[in-house]
């Protein structure tokens with residue numbers, strides 16, 4: 001790709017590339033961070049705007065930084081956030097000790113810590129407006145692509161890479177190619193952003209966007225929570241990032257920078273077209289996220305547990321959608337309906353109207369905001385032969401507990417309908 005590039009000096013004095021050719025959103029964000037115009041395939045060294053760590057990996061990140069790299073203090077405490085969300089509150093002595101060590105570290109270093117009960121890292125960073133359009137954000141969690149919901153380039157990294165950023169403030173990456181998903185129309189009643197996310201997994205498959213950035217077009221009307229659902233699942237198709245252009249509600253809430261614009265002439269490796277009008281409820285069967293079919297193909301499958309939660313679908317609107325169906329009804333007597341709000345703020349929103357009361361009156365069990373049973377480590381771990389319908393993003397074998405258990409993934413609407421009948425059920429069939 002040949003570029004015709006102009007460079008200019010911003011008032012701040014830093015040299016920033018401005019480009020005559022159309023760039024993808026990922027190229028625009030990474031050009032700002034690299035200080036020059038970059039395109040897919042370039043190797044760059046960048047200084048991220050924000051680096052997130054959570055209770056699962058922070059203990060080992062701290063060890064690698066201090067013991068292996070020999071660096072005592074983080075590069076800039078103001079650019080780091082730690083969230084205790086994965087097994088929170090702690091369920092074992094080992095977890096409790098690890099979390100206490102992380103608390104001590106955050107206090108000593110002056111790092112902002114979101115403690116037990118505040119919520120899932122990806123939800124908290126958006127609520128706190130720490131994640132904003134145009135930012136480059138890395139997190140010690142594969143679903144850090146979720147920050148694409150607000151027009152940021154978010155990506156997950158492992159312990160060693162995050163430890164290196166905490167120590168030096170820098171990291172390197174290859175600028176990804178971009179795959180465009182172009183959505184037309186709107187969802188009909190009973191269909192939501194989760195069905196779109198699952199449809200994208202079905203069409204692109206788990207390896208279909210390997211190392212790419214995915215741009216979602218045609219969704220200016222989609223509310224923030226729907227964008228979060230969509231962006232959180234970008235990693236399930238192998239993507240490095242998944243970015244929803246910061247238009248509509250996100251533009252109103254977070255004022256994106258002028259330089260971040262969709263350019264229809266940008267180079268896309270591939271374009272996937274989806275008609276939202278014709279989308280049916282989608283379900284991912286065990287044990288792969290792209291084993292997706294129309295709900296009608298698995299309708300009637302017996303389940304023992306329904307889980308409403310996670311960074312993909314644990315927000316107020318998800319609980320509300322479930323409450324609309326559960327209002328005046330009871331869940332099936334052989335079903336456990338576990339509800340784990342994505343954050344304390346989402347829980348409070350559900351308390352302000354009759355959402356929470358409706359869910360609990362229908363027989364749901366409420367747990368502390370956080371990841372809940374998503375990874376099977378507490379608050380509802382599945383036993384042998386349990387069959388769970390989850391609003392989460394992963395259905396790998398044994399993820400939520402026993403290796404012989406099974407996980408189906410679907411929307412909150414399908415979760416509520418299924419909790420009522422005890423079998424996989426479409427929301428409009430009630």
Ligand SMILES: CC(C)[C@H](C(=O)O)[C@@H](O)C(=O)O
Nearest residue numbers: 056057086140141142143375
């Ligand atoms: C524990 C963490 C490292 C993991 C991830 O990276 O995604 C978890 O959040 C998950 O959803 O599987």
Ligand code: SF4
Nearest residue numbers: 143310311371374375
């Ligand atoms: S809610 Fe689930 S998918 Fe999201 S960060 Fe937590 S464990 Fe990972």
